[in-house]
Amino acid sequence: MEILPILSALRRNKVGAMLIGLQIALTLAIVCNCLSVIQQYREQMARPSGMNESDVFTVINTWVGQPDDLKARIAADVAALRSMPGVMDAEATNGFPLGGSAFVTGINLKPEQKQPNATTTEYFVDEHGLAVYGVKLIGALVQCG
Amino acid sequence: MLGYYFDLAIRSLRRNVALTALMVTVVGFGIGASMTVLTTLRALTVDPIPEKSAELFVPQIDAWGPPTRPGGDTSASYQLQDQISYRDAMAFMKAHRAVRQTAMYAVSLDAMGSDAVPFPVGGRAAYADFFRMFAVPFRQGGPWSESDDEGGTNVVVLSAKLAERLFPHDSPVGKTISLSDREYRVVGVIDAWNPVPRFYDLTQGQRNGLADAEDVFLPFSTAIARQMPANGSMMCNARTAPGWAGQLASGCIWIQFWVELPTAAAARDYRAFLYNYASQQRQLGRFHWAPRVALRDVRQWMALEISVPDTLRVSSVVAFGFLVVCLTNAAGLMLARFSGRAGELGVRRAMGASRWDICLQCLIETAVVGLPGGLLGLGLTAAGLASQRALHMISGGTEAVDRATSLDGSMILITVLLAVCATVCSALYPVWRASRVQPAWQLKTQ
Numbered sequence: 138m139e140i141l142p143i144l145s146a147l148r149r150n151k152v153g154a155m156l157i158g159l160q161i162a163l164t165l166a167i168v169c170n171c172l173s174v175i176q177q178y179r180e181q182m183a184r185p186s187g188m189n190e191s192d193v194f195t196v197i198n199t200w201v202g203q204p205d206d207l208k209a210r211i212a213a214d215v216a217a218l219r220s221m222p223g224v225m226d227a228e229a230t231n232g233f234p235l236g237g238s239a240f241v242t243g244i245n246l247k248p249e250q251k252q253p254n255a256t257t258t259e260y261f262v263d264e265h266g267l268a269v270y271g272v273k274l275i276g277a278l279v280q281c282g
Numbered sequence: 283m284l285g286y287y288f289d290l291a292i293r294s295l296r297r298n299v300a301l302t303a304l305m306v307t308v309v310g311f312g313i314g315a316s317m318t319v320l321t322t323l324r325a326l327t328v329d330p331i332p333e334k335s336a337e338l339f340v341p342q343i344d345a346w347g348p349p350t351r352p353g354g355d356t357s358a359s360y361q362l363q364d365q366i367s368y369r370d371a372m373a374f375m376k377a378h379r380a381v382r383q384t385a386m387y388a389v390s391l392d393a394m395g396s397d398a399v400p401f402p403v404g405g406r407a408a409y410a411d412f413f414r415m416f417a418v419p420f421r422q423g424g425p426w427s428e429s430d431d432e433g434g435t436n437v438v439v440l441s442a443k444l445a446e447r448l449f450p451h452d453s454p455v456g457k458t459i460s461l462s463d464r465e466y467r468v469v470g471v472i473d474a475w476n477p478v479p480r481f482y483d484l485t486q487g488q489r490n491g492l493a494d495a496e497d498v499f500l501p502f503s504t505a506i507a508r509q510m511p512a513n514g515s516m517m518c519n520a521r522t523a524p525g526w527a528g529q530l531a532s533g534c535i536w537i538q539f540w541v542e543l544p545t546a547a548a549a550r551d552y553r554a555f556l557y558n559y560a561s562q563q564r565q566l567g568r569f570h571w572a573p574r575v576a577l578r579d580v581r582q583w584m585a586l587e588i589s590v591p592d593t594l595r596v597s598s599v600v601a602f603g604f605l606v607v608c609l610t611n612a613a614g615l616m617l618a619r620f621s622g623r624a625g626e627l628g629v630r631r632a633m634g635a636s637r638w639d640i641c642l643q644c645l646i647e648t649a650v651v652g653l654p655g656g657l658l659g660l661g662l663t664a665a666g667l668a669s670q671r672a673l674h675m676i677s678g679g680t681e682a683v684d685r686a687t688s689l690d691g692s693m694i695l696i697t698v699l700l701a702v703c704a705t706v707c708s709a710l711y712p713v714w715r716a717s718r719v720q721p722a723w724q725l726k727t728q
Contacts, residue, residue: 167603
């Protein structure tokens with residue numbers, strides 16, 4: 138291929154060549170940055186929640202008013218769910234990861250701290266909780282008082 | 283002359299349909315991407331109550347003090363809490379220092395449908411002033427009375443939507459409805475009212491202001507007497523005594539408070555009242571820190587409280603970057619187009635057209651490209667907004683999200699104007715180049 142005529146044509150129209158170069162550079166810079174922003178965002182979304190997301194289903198029951206025997210009713214519902222064929226386990230809880238609302242508490246990262254410097258979500262569960270969420274216990278903390 | 287240039291532009295654009303289509307597409311995509319984001323961003327920042335936004339204020343006091351802040355931060359830069367405790371809310375209500383004032387919080391209720399099947403509805407416990415303060419339009423009846431506020435009466439105001447659902451055939455005013463197993467008398471039905479952003483309570487959901495207005499409104503004292511739990515953000519700085527009484531006596535913050543102060547003097551006085559209140563609490567031994575107070579109007583409050591969703595932040599960077607790319611490329615195409623027409627422009631120059639005439643002719647030609655580009659962009663914006671809705675990219679109430687992702691008249695106008703202006707701006711250099719054509723040189727080569 139004859140490359141010299143192209144080069145000499147470019148040399149004759151310096152501003153035009155420069156503009157085309159600038160245009161390509163700008164396009165590449167912005168498009169690449171956008172792609173990397175999108176990529177970062179996708180990675181953030183794909184970050185594992187740590188729980189078994191695919192097999193856990195949520196059932197929401199709304200009680201009319203505030204029945205006095207709410208505790209017993211919830212226990213009966215959970216027992217009924219557990220006895221259903223195909224259901225491995227069930228629990229009643231105040232929330233779950235990615236659930237939208239949460240009970241958040243400030244925590245101390247070091248025992249000697251006076252002020253909490255981080256926050257964490259609290260889920261109130263029974264002994265079935267960990268199995269339902271599909272999480273593995275790697276340590277335990279007993280809070281007194 | 284402009285008509286003639288317009289005619290010329292159409293002719294020249296028709297001569298090279300492929301290039302014209304390419305330019306229109308490039309402009310259209312850039313405009314479509316950026317306007318999709320801009321429409322939603324605008325919905326999150328538009329003044330929802332322009333006639334009163336400078337008269338409605340949220341009072342804030344430093345009720346928790348530096349001990350609850352990371353490192354015991356005592357600097358004035360630290361944000362005060364956006365809600366107040368029941369105790370402070372009652373003190374502000376009792377002081378009655380504003381023209382109108384209301385403490386309020388969101389509740390969740392179960393309404394009994396006409397088919398005896400209960401369904402959940404969002405409710406708001408507030409004072410009767412709420413409706414006048416926020417200029418809530420009534421379709422029938424009106425707010426409850428001040429004695430209802432004091433007495434904790436079982437009265438409610440319904441949204442038009444809920445009223446139509448519960449009473450499809452007759453007027454609901456005066457009738458009773460069942461909410462969470464209690465009977466309430468309907469005193470009013472409000473007309474379609476759903477401010478976006480829902481400025482009066484920005485603490486719910488993703489804090490993006492896109493929650494829907496509630497369907498049931500009831501007196502604050504009634505909700506407290508019925509021990510209705512707050513359906514929103516509840517923050518505590520210490521362990522509280524058990525039960526409802528414990529929550530009311532605690533320092534937990536869960537109540538929104540608004541005051542109406544029509545003049546600057548009234549606002550100044552109210553700020554002084556807040557400061558005095560905080561000092562008094564210090565003297566009483568409740569606060570152990572210097573008083574800090576704030577009084578913010580609707581716009582300031584929105585600027586402080588509404589968090590623009592991350593998705594929107596990311597897409598605005600991406601979309602406007604894309605617009606710049608599209609316009610740069612449109613400019614490149616324009617440059618190629620005008621240089622290809624140097625001969626024709628040279629002839630016009632030789633026949634007496636001034637540089638300015640050439641400029642005008644070329645600018646009109648670019649505007650003629652920008653207009654269909656804008657229309658294409660408008661279509662793509664509508665498609666982009668529809669996909670935003672379909673993919674639930676923005677969370678919030680159905681109606682509020684619908685409103686935030688719809689094009690209104692002014693946005694349509696802005697879209698088309700932006701397209702034309704952006705195209706013309708991107709063509710400034712190509713046009714200038716075209717006007718510098720040397721007629722003699724062009725004629726010689728022809």
